[in-house]
Amino acid sequence: MKTLKIAIQKSGRLNEKSVELLKNCGLSFENYKSSLISPVSNFPLEILFLRDDDIPEYVQDGIADLGIVGENVIYETGVEVSFLQKLGFGKCSLKIAIPNNSSIQSLGDLDGKAIATSYPVILEKFLKQNKLKADIRTISGSVEISPGLGMSDAICDLVSTGGTLKSNGLKPFTDVLSSEAVLIGRKGEEDNPLIQELIQRVQSVLRAKE
Ligand code: PRT
Ligand code: ZN
Numbered sequence: 414m415k416t417l418k419i420a421i422q423k424s425g426r427l428n429e430k431s432v433e434l435l436k437n438c439g440l441s442f443e444n445y446k447s448s449l450i451s452p453v454s455n456f457p458l459e460i461l462f463l464r465d466d467d468i469p470e471y472v473q474d475g476i477a478d479l480g481i482v483g484e485n486v487i488y489e490t491g492v493e494v495s496f497l498q499k500l501g502f503g504k505c506s507l508k509i510a511i512p513n514n515s516s517i518q519s520l521g522d523l524d525g526k527a528i529a530t531s532y533p534v535i536l537e538k539f540l541k542q543n544k545l546k547a548d549i550r551t552i553s554g555s556v557e558i559s560p561g562l563g564m565s566d567a568i569c570d571l572v573s574t575g576g577t578l579k580s581n582g583l584k585p586f587t588d589v590l591s592s593e594a595v596l597i598g599r600k601g602e603e604d605n606p607l608i609q610e611l612i613q614r615v616q617s618v619l620r621a622k623e
Contacts, residue, residue: 416457417607420477423449423462427594430502431481435460438614457607468597469494475599478608484592485571489534494597497608498615501622503594505573507532510583512560517567520587523547529556529565532589536569539589557581 421431423445432444442453445462452459461477468482473492480494483503487494509528511517517526520543527548530536540547550565557577559565569589572578578585596615598608 414457414607416459417479417605417611418459418461418477419479419481419611420461420463420468420471421481422465422468425465427465427481427483427503428462430500430594434481434500434502434615434618437618438611456611458611466490472597472599478599478602478605479611480597481594482597484595485532485535485590487595487597488590489532491534493600495600495603496595497598497603497612498596498619500594500596500615501619503592505571505592506588507535507569507590507592508572508588509536509567509569509586510557510572510578511567511586513582513584515566517586520545523567526566527564528567528569529559530569531556532569535590539569557583 422428440453440458441455442451442460449462450459463471465482465486468480469487469490469492471477472480472494481500485507517523523545524547527550528536529550529552531551531553533549533551536549552559556568556570558581559568561582567586568583572585575585602608
């Protein structure tokens with residue numbers, strides 16, 4: 414049977430928990446050092462270590478059969494993949510936040526305002542659903558400093574503890590999306606017995622944690 418490939422984050426917030434989950438599934442392999450592919454010695458599987466942003470497309474295009482990535486990245490890239498299992502880590506929410514002294518009080522007040530974000534696709538959808546028109550300013554990082562620099566009236570970014578908002582003089586205004594790490598697979602491959610075997614193992618690891 415064909416060796417499967419699973420894409421996980423090379424380094425960053427999801428790497429350690431993804432590796433831990435796969436090890437707890439009884440898979441034996443080396444974590445990312447310099448090689449971007451690590452073979453699993455006791456299962457027909459290879460681990461690909463990638464930037465998280467690339468994982469959904471690799472899975473959609475069949476370069477990887479499976480992937481572990483945040484839901485936020487999947488929705489932002491707009492790919493067609495199947496959601497196989499929520500994994501219970503990497504939890505965060507995408508929120509619109511405003512300066513502590515902002516005059517914005519209701520959703521309608523966002524109309525015509527500038528909102529800085531690294532999630533323009535998800536934000537645009539949210540604004541449309543709420544019949545709002547705002548000026549989306551796409552930036553790739555450090556979104557939280559943009560209101561203080563006069564670049565935006567609000568931001569839309571991931572929040573977990575809320576510490577970053579606080580230390581930048583911002584407060585949460587409204588929730589856009591909640592997210593956690595998920596196991597995804599290529600559409601149409603769900604019945605592959607090796608994939609089924611891996612899903613079973615993941616589910617029993619998650620059950621043991623409950
Ligand atoms: O290099 P690569 O592209 O792979 O990584 P990355 O830098 O794009 O992503 P990374 O490692 O920062 O995050 C990977 C995934 O972790 C995200 O896509 C989310 O699904 C999930 N996650 C969970 C988070 C957070 N919590 C989080 N708090 N991702 C980012 N943050 C950032 C947020 O953007 C903000 O700047 O942390 C800051 C806020 O944190 P608090 O605790 O101060 O609220
Ligand atoms: Zn990324």
